[in-house]
Amino acid sequence: MSYYKIAILPGDGIGPEVIKEAVLILEEVAKHFHHTFEMKYGLIGGVAVDKTGTPLPTETVELCKNSDAILLGAVGGPKWDQELSHRRPEAGLLGIRKTLNLYANLRPVTLFDALLHTSPLKSENVIGTDVLIVRELTGGIYFGTPRERKNGENGQEAIDTLRYSEKEIERILRQGFQIAQGRKKKLTSVDKANVLESSRLWREVADRLSYDYPDVKLEHMLVDNVAMQLIRNPRQFDVIVTENMFGDILSDEASMLTGSLGMLPSASLSDTGPGLYEPIHGSAPDIAGKDKANPLATILSVAMLLRHSLRLENEADSIENAVKKTLEAGYRTGDIGFDWERVLTTTQMGTMVRSYLKSPVQNG
Numbered sequence: 001m002s003y004y005k006i007a008i009l010p011g012d013g014i015g016p017e018v019i020k021e022a023v024l025i026l027e028e029v030a031k032h033f034h035h036t037f038e039m040k041y042g043l044i045g046g047v048a049v050d051k052t053g054t055p056l057p058t059e060t061v062e063l064c065k066n067s068d069a070i071l072l073g074a075v076g077g078p079k080w081d082q083e084l085s086h087r088r089p090e091a092g093l094l095g096i097r098k099t100l101n102l103y104a105n106l107r108p109v110t111l112f113d114a115l116l117h118t119s120p121l122k123s124e125n126v127i128g129t130d131v132l133i134v135r136e137l138t139g140g141i142y143f144g145t146p147r148e149r150k151n152g153e154n155g156q157e158a159i160d161t162l163r164y165s166e167k168e169i170e171r172i173l174r175q176g177f178q179i180a181q182g183r184k185k186k187l188t189s190v191d192k193a194n195v196l197e198s199s200r201l202w203r204e205v206a207d208r209l210s211y212d213y214p215d216v217k218l219e220h221m222l223v224d225n226v227a228m229q230l231i232r233n234p235r236q237f238d239v240i241v242t243e244n245m246f247g248d249i250l251s252d253e254a255s256m257l258t259g260s261l262g263m264l265p266s267a268s269l270s271d272t273g274p275g276l277y278e279p280i281h282g283s284a285p286d287i288a289g290k291d292k293a294n295p296l297a298t299i300l301s302v303a304m305l306l307r308h309s310l311r312l313e314n315e316a317d318s319i320e321n322a323v324k325k326t327l328e329a330g331y332r333t334g335d336i337g338f339d340w341e342r343v344l345t346t347t348q349m350g351t352m353v354r355s356y357l358k359s360p361v362q363n364g
């Protein structure tokens with residue numbers, strides 16, 4: 001029996017809906033495997049702006065720092081579109097990533113066999129898709145300064161800055177190499193080195209580091225080509241490592257290989273301190289409040305949390321297995337079930353996954 005502290009940050013839109021199902025899964029795991037998960041809730045995003053005036057209250061940061069892991073839903077929505085940039089919900093998410101130094105964002109793109117025909121691509125092209133996108137999460141154009149508006153000769157000018165230090169590049173690339181060592185030993189480093197100076201530095205560092213990982217085959221690929229290759233032949237990839245914005249865009253694209261954006265979990269990790277786990281999708285304002293969202297990305301994020309932060313491998317496996325069984329039994333939410341006669345609500349999908357969760361005794 002073990003005791004763990006988990007911070008729960010539901011956020012906005014469908015965030016609270018998918019988090020509710022994920023928390024019920026955690027409670028089920030606690031029961032079956034005899035753990036205690038102390039779950040404390042915190043505010044982040046638009047809901048935090050409304051209640052405290054800031055998207056990342058100090059109490060939330062303290063809660064996260066004092067937890068073993070963090071589970072987050074999603075932030076943002078049209079209600080806050082007119083907010084000043086430091087009061088935008090997204091600033092809360094970027095703030096917690098930066099504050100906790102969560103520079104390594106793992107986004108596994110794994111197609112469940114049961115969803116083979118849900119992917120918009122031809123089955124023979126996507127079958128067996130298993131790619132891990134390693135996205136740099138605390139640098140690049142998201143955080144570079146100067147970042148400002150000013151008056152120029154042709155009206156207002158807006159400036160964003162894409163800046164990377166060698167140290168930032170090296171630490172994320174090392175993550176990529178090490179993760180590849182535990183998989184099929186192929187690392188695709190994605191950049192735009194034909195245009196960007198930051199990408200040229202990125203490529204130099206990757207080449208230098210590759211001598212430390214002789215068992216890993218390193219290849220460089222330009223980001224526009226990767227966007228195309230992911231659709232043409234995703235199985236050529238094992239681990240993809242890339243900078244912040246390329247990783248954001250490529251992971252939404254890659255999610256469709258698995259059938260839906262609602263299927264992709266993520267882990268955001270630092271070298272020390274708690275990891276943060278969240279679906280890669282957003283607050284989905286178009287379906288919020290309708291009990292329609294697919295909770296599987298968040299439920300699979302719980303599995304990542306158990307595996308990476310709490311080192312509970314069997315418990316993580318049991319969740320992934322329950323999701324697999326649920327899909328094999330033909331249960332679908334609307335995003336992965338457009339041809340299905342009966343589509344489940346968010347709540348029903350969560351209930352179904354819980355029913356397939358087995359205790360270690362039952363597994364044995």
Ligand SMILES: NC(=O)c1ccc[n+]([C@@H]2O[C@H](COP(=O)([O-])OP(=O)(O)OC[C@H]3O[C@@H](n4cnc5c(N)ncnc54)[C@H](O)[C@@H]3O)[C@@H](O)[C@H]2O)c1
Nearest residue numbers: 074075076077261262280281282283284286287293294335
């Ligand atoms: N990590 C995050 O919190 C995060 C991520 C992305 C976007 N956002 C924010 O979310 C808001 C909406 O952004 P957007 O509409 O561009 O992206 P989105 O990811 O919220 O939604 C894109 C589309 O995918 C669908 N979708 C997303 N998740 C789904 C799920 N679990 N099940 C079924 N369908 C799902 C939505 O209905 C929508 O049609 C914005 O404020 C954005 O900044 C937050």
Ligand SMILES: CC(C)[C@H](C(=O)O)[C@@H](O)C(=O)O
Nearest residue numbers: 076090093094248280281282
């Ligand atoms: C909401 C936004 C800031 C965020 C990002 O761009 O990192 C989201 O798109 C994501 O992928 O987690």
Ligand SMILES: [Mg+2]
Nearest residue numbers: 248249252280
């Ligand atoms: Mg994104």
